[in-house]
Amino acid sequence: MEFDLNETQSLIQKAARDYAQKVILPQAKEIDATEKFPAEILRGLGDLGLLAVNVPGVYGGSEAGVVSYSLAMQEVARACASTAVTMAVTNMVGEVIAQFGTEEQRQKYCPKLASGEYLAGAFGLSEPGAGSDPGGMLTTARLDGDTWVLDGAKQWITSGAYAGVFVVWARTGDKTTHPGGKGLTCFLVEAGTPGLRIGRKEDKMGLRGSNTVALELEGVRVPASALLGELHGGFKIGMMALDGGRIGIASQALGIARAALDESVTYAKDRKAFGKSIGEFQAIQWKLADMRTAIDAAHMLTMRAATLKEAKKPFSREASMAKVFSTENAWKICNEAVQIHGGYGYTREFPAERHLRDVRVSMIYEGTSEVQRIVIARSLLSE
Numbered sequence: 469m470e471f472d473l474n475e476t477q478s479l480i481q482k483a484a485r486d487y488a489q490k491v492i493l494p495q496a497k498e499i500d501a502t503e504k505f506p507a508e509i510l511r512g513l514g515d516l517g518l519l520a521v522n523v524p525g526v527y528g529g530s531e532a533g534v535v536s537y538s539l540a541m542q543e544v545a546r547a548c549a550s551t552a553v554t555m556a557v558t559n560m561v562g563e564v565i566a567q568f569g570t571e572e573q574r575q576k577y578c579p580k581l582a583s584g585e586y587l588a589g590a591f592g593l594s595e596p597g598a599g600s601d602p603g604g605m606l607t608t609a610r611l612d613g614d615t616w617v618l619d620g621a622k623q624w625i626t627s628g629a630y631a632g633v634f635v636v637w638a639r640t641g642d643k644t645t646h647p648g649g650k651g652l653t654c655f656l657v658e659a660g661t662p663g664l665r666i667g668r669k670e671d672k673m674g675l676r677g678s679n680t681v682a683l684e685l686e687g688v689r690v691p692a693s694a695l696l697g698e699l700h701g702g703f704k705i706g707m708m709a710l711d712g713g714r715i716g717i718a719s720q721a722l723g724i725a726r727a728a729l730d731e732s733v734t735y736a737k738d739r740k741a742f743g744k745s746i747g748e749f750q751a752i753q754w755k756l757a758d759m760r761t762a763i764d765a766a767h768m769l770t771m772r773a774a775t776l777k778e779a780k781k782p783f784s785r786e787a788s789m790a791k792v793f794s795t796e797n798a799w800k801i802c803n804e805a806v807q808i809h810g811g812y813g814y815t816r817e818f819p820a821e822r823h824l825r826d827v828r829v830s831m832i833y834e835g836t837s838e839v840q841r842i843v844i845a846r847s848l849l850s851e
């Protein structure tokens with residue numbers, strides 16, 4: 469199922485599909501097995517303009533829009549979910565800087581993120597004690613003369629060991645006068661800044677080729693020009709970035725689910741039991757039918773959210789609906805794919821088990837399923 473795509477969207481989709489199928493897919497098993505960070509692949513994505521799909525051309529981006537971004541994410545995730553999440557965060561960082569940055573910040577960072585010169589951008593919101601509730605963060609930034617000094621710890625930072633620039637959230641307001649999210653500010657911190665240390669690398673269930681690390685910030689000094697957006701305006705930037713990011717994760721889950729379905733159809737035609745191919749059993753047919761139906765429904769929800777965002781209309785509720793539906797159904801689809809593959813589905817011989825491991829986190833990061841339902845319900849109740 470495809471909506472009518474415009475020329476740019478078709479070109480981006482085709483470029484992403486060709487690269488994903490020819491270059492990324494053949495490496496996906498090894499990336500997972502060896503936890504290899506896909507550096508060369510990312511440079512290739514940069515050459516194709518897929519690391520800054522929705523960033524204006526004057527800052528090195530493709531300026532191809534949110535629908536194009538979703539289509540590209542789906543294609544890359546269909547081949548390798550680890551590569552897709554790395555690409556997603558870099559796109560998000562580039563967009564945040566393009567949207568909220570000063571002209572100097574845009575010109576300095578966006579082209580490096582877009583081209584792959586930086587390999588990745590990183591998004592430093594979560595902390596060991598604050599994930600769903602960023603207002604509970606403890607990292608602080610205090611002004612010392614004309615420099616900001618950041619102290620604290622970040623957790624779960626995708627691409628942290630490879631990123632050229634980090635968007636870091638810190639508390640700048642006093643907790644009594646600026647409680648919760650009200651006292652947070654964003655800063656751009658370059659890799660290698662003294663005091664910024666890459667901590668423990670997480671040993672994850674899936675997305676094993678993506679790099680997930682803790683960050684320690686001890687007396688990290690950045691100039692006043694590193695402040696992104698407004699003082700105490702960080703919460704709004706975080707929430708706006710995550711709204712858009714949720715379209716990316718819905719797309720990532722869709723791509724993984726599509727791979728699981730395609731492989732299940734092939735297997736159902738090949739595998740014989742009781743003298744027939746298992747695809748001739750109604751039990752298997754119904755699974756395949758339900759998998760495809762859920763994928764199409766998730767695709768429509770995701771395209772709706774992407775189209776709204778592209779048209780600069782409100783899209784927060786729709787992005788949450790797309791994310792919760794797409795990710796939870798992708799998890800069910802990947803589970804059914806393992807079932808269709810029988811015992812082989814439980815082995816590393818087939819990609820089905822990798823898809824199941826990879827897709828699980830899509831219900832957790834960039835806002836858990838519970839948080840998405842809170843966003844949707846709040847919006848309904850405030851109508």
Ligand SMILES: Cc1cc2nc3c(=O)[nH]c(=O)nc-3n(C[C@H](O)[C@H](O)[C@H](O)COP(=O)(O)OP(=O)(O)OC[C@H]3O[C@@H](n4cnc5c(N)ncnc54)[C@H](O)[C@@H]3O)c2cc1C
Pocket residue numbers: 557590591592593594595597598599600601623624625626627672675680829832833834835836837838839
């Ligand atoms: C692989 C991976 C990559 C990540 N990458 C990044 C990254 O690049 N940058 C970054 O900043 N973060 C990143 N994260 C962090 C991710 O966004 C958080 O894990 C997520 O927001 C959940 O926060 P938490 O883990 O602290 O869970 P908690 O917030 O502690 O939640 C625990 C449970 O309680 C539930 N819960 C919490 N509050 C409520 C509520 N009000 N109502 C109902 N239920 C609630 C949650 O839904 C969840 O089920 C990543 C995480 C992972 C696993």
